[in-house]
Amino acid sequence: MPELPEVETVRQGLDEHVVGRRIESVEVLHPRAVRRHEAGPADFAARLRGRRVDGTRRRGKYLWLPVGEDALLAHLGMSGQFLLRPPDEPLSSHVRVRLTFDDGGPDLRFTDQRTFGHLLVAADGAELPAVIAHIAPDPLEAAFDASWFAGRLRSRRTGVKRALLDQSLISGVGNIYADEALWRTRLHFARATERLRPAEVAGLIAAVRDIFAEALNVGGTSFDSLYVNVNGESGYFDRSLNVYGREGEPCPRCGTPVRRDPFMNRSSYTCPVCQRRPRNGRW
DNA sequence: ACTACGTCCTGCTTGC
DNA sequence: TGCAAGCAGGACGTAG
Numbered sequence: 001m002p003e004l005p006e007v008e009t010v011r012q013g014l015d016e017h018v019v020g021r022r023i024e025s026v027e028v029l030h031p032r033a034v035r036r037h038e039a040g041p042a043d044f045a046a047r048l049r050g051r052r053v054d055g056t057r058r059r060g061k062y063l064w065l066p067v068g069e070d071a072l073l074a075h076l077g078m079s080g081q082f083l084l085r086p087p088d089e090p091l092s093s094h095v096r097v098r099l100t101f102d103d104g105g106p107d108l109r110f111t112d113q114r115t116f117g118h119l120l121v122a123a124d125g126a127e128l129p130a131v132i133a134h135i136a137p138d139p140l141e142a143a144f145d146a147s148w149f150a151g152r153l154r155s156r157r158t159g160v161k162r163a164l165l166d167q168s169l170i171s172g173v174g175n176i177y178a179d180e181a182l183w184r185t186r187l188h189f190a191r192a193t194e195r196l197r198p199a200e201v202a203g204l205i206a207a208v209r210d211i212f213a214e215a216l217n218v219g220g221t222s223f224d225s226l227y228v229n230v231n232g233e234s235g236y237f238d239r240s241l242n243v244y245g246r247e248g249e250p251c252p253r254c255g256t257p258v259r260r261d262p263f264m265n266r267s268s269y270t271c272p273v274c275q276r277r278p279r280n281g282r283w
Numbered sequence: 284a285c286t287a288c289g290t291c292c293t294g295c296t297t298g299c
Numbered sequence: 300t301g302c303a304a305g306c307a308g309g310a311c312g313t314a315g
Contacts, residue, residue, distance in 0.1 A: 001308065001309085002309095032291090075309080077308085077309060078293095078309070079293085079307095114291095114293050114307085115291080115292050116291075116292065116308075117309090156285090156286090157285080158285095158286065162287085167309085174309070175308065175309090264287090264288085265288080266306085267307085267308095
């Protein structure tokens with residue numbers, strides 16, 4: 001599932017293979033892929049046709065390609081991929097949007113099995129598209145303000161994992177890296193945010209940063225081959241996950257079997273010894 | 284104003 | 300063997 005490291009890997013791939021090229025044609029093969037482009041698929045295509053891709057940007061799990069004053073904004077959802085393929089190669093059934101370029105080189109295929117991802121053209125967008133103005137800075141960008149984040153945590157009345165997943169507080173963290181960062185910091189996911197000590201918050205931020213950096217070094221994580229980078233290569237950070245998806249396996253720190261708890265209609269993985277459940281926790 | 288939850292979607296896995 | 304339920308989950312809209 002693409003979280004910040006996977007999205008950043010994709011951004012780097014796009015930066016290398018797409019920037020500087022002029023878009024010749026835009027095909028929307030599945031309207032759901034552009035559902036957040038309010039003016040509809042035809043307008044989406046028209047706004048991109050003939051435009052040159054000027055660069056690549058990312059905040060959290062969103063990435064965008066500035067094209068003049070506009071930007072092609074993308075969210076990969078759970079299974080979104082950008083694939084570069086020879087234009088004469090047949091389209092797979094999960095290709096939702098296809099861009100071709102006037103240089104005749106590889107086309108760009110937004111492919112998304114589970115269709116949670118989406119693309120849109122932001123008309124205001126090169127710097128920071130207004131539609132994602134509510135997305136907080138991610139911990140790898142200069143705009144991230146640790147004291148602002150700590151203050152927001154203190155004023156929240158929720159559990160720490162819910163807060164980590166709230167993209168308006170800190171962006172880029174999903175279910176996998178949330179569990180990994182909490183394990184590393186020895187925090188249970190239900191710890192009340194307002195009762196976290198400053199050192200615990202600082203440790204949590206550091207853990208998220210470290211885990212993101214480590215994942216980036218190996219090109220992001222992958223579980224079911226749904227996620228691949230822009231060239232179609234799978235990431236492999238999953239080999240170094242400590243608790244996520246490892247129910248019953250020994251905690252790498254203390255050997256206690258990892259526990260899985262239902263959480264927000266999904267799962268949370270913890271070490272029941274390293275991450276003690278709080279008395280007055282918030283799920 | 285803030286928090287929590289249902290919903291979208293497909294395909295693989297599990298269980299009867 | 301076949302079918303149905305379970306599971307994966309990011310972000311948004313809405314209910315409370």
